[in-house]
Amino acid sequence: MTLKMKLEVGARSEAGSAHPFEDRMLVDEGSGLFAVADGVTISSRGSGAVAAELALKELHDAPKTGLMAAIERVNQLSFERRKSDDRIGETTLTAALVGSNSLETANVGDSPALLVRGGKTESLVVEDRGIGGHITQVIGYRAAVNVHSTRFELREHDMVVIASDGVGYVLDAQFLSGLAEKVGAKQAAEAIVDRAKSIPAGYDDDKTAIVLKVI
Numbered sequence: 001m002t003l004k005m006k007l008e009v010g011a012r013s014e015a016g017s018a019h020p021f022e023d024r025m026l027v028d029e030g031s032g033l034f035a036v037a038d039g040v041t042i043s044s045r046g047s048g049a050v051a052a053e054l055a056l057k058e059l060h061d062a063p064k065t066g067l068m069a070a071i072e073r074v075n076q077l078s079f080e081r082r083k084s085d086d087r088i089g090e091t092t093l094t095a096a097l098v099g100s101n102s103l104e105t106a107n108v109g110d111s112p113a114l115l116v117r118g119g120k121t122e123s124l125v126v127e128d129r130g131i132g133g134h135i136t137q138v139i140g141y142r143a144a145v146n147v148h149s150t151r152f153e154l155r156e157h158d159m160v161v162i163a164s165d166g167v168g169y170v171l172d173a174q175f176l177s178g179l180a181e182k183v184g185a186k187q188a189a190e191a192i193v194d195r196a197k198s199i200p201a202g203y204d205d206d207k208t209a210i211v212l213k214v215i
Helices: 048-065 067-082 173-182 185-198
Strands: 007-014 023-028 033-038 093-098 102-108 113-117 120-123 148-153 159-163 207-214
Touching: 007 023, 007 185, 023 048, 023 207, 033 048, 033 159, 033 207, 048 067, 048 093, 067 093, 067 102, 093 159, 093 207, 102 159, 113 173, 120 173, 159 173, 159 185, 173 185, 185 207
Parallel strands: none
Antiparallel strands: 007 207, 023 033, 033 093, 093 102, 102 148, 113 120, 113 159, 159 207
């Protein structure tokens, strides 16, 4: 990672009580690769947790190929392995790759990523959700996926949040702007998970947040 500005990183992942722990996160400051995979609880077969672990394990080519190509490869590999390994379920995947003063994000599924800049919050993903809120795309279910991606130049004081949907409902602009202004990345990740735990959602999902701050 050749970022000229200093990048501060914080991360936290905690199991909910509604199902076995299925969130997985990747934090690799050396390569600038960060990702959240939220295993699908009711997969067509297999375990969402196994699918999430496989997806993050196979994402390692991203610094060389770019995120879109890497995620397409992850999906193809997962799809093929599921034919002979019925332990593998399905998962969402949202990732960020930090380059020289830039950041690329890519996603399949509905796990959120947001940019907080100058008091405003912008989504960095396209949520794969259909009518009724069901997920329309996941890793490993079909042979090909439509990977959504964006790239932008980082600025001083930018904050990027990559998360699972277990905390997505607490990521409002006012809350995130306050974190960006007042605390570091580690404290922000802790605060996001703590807020999700303190505000009942009716479904106690796994809670994962990775926070990147340019300082």
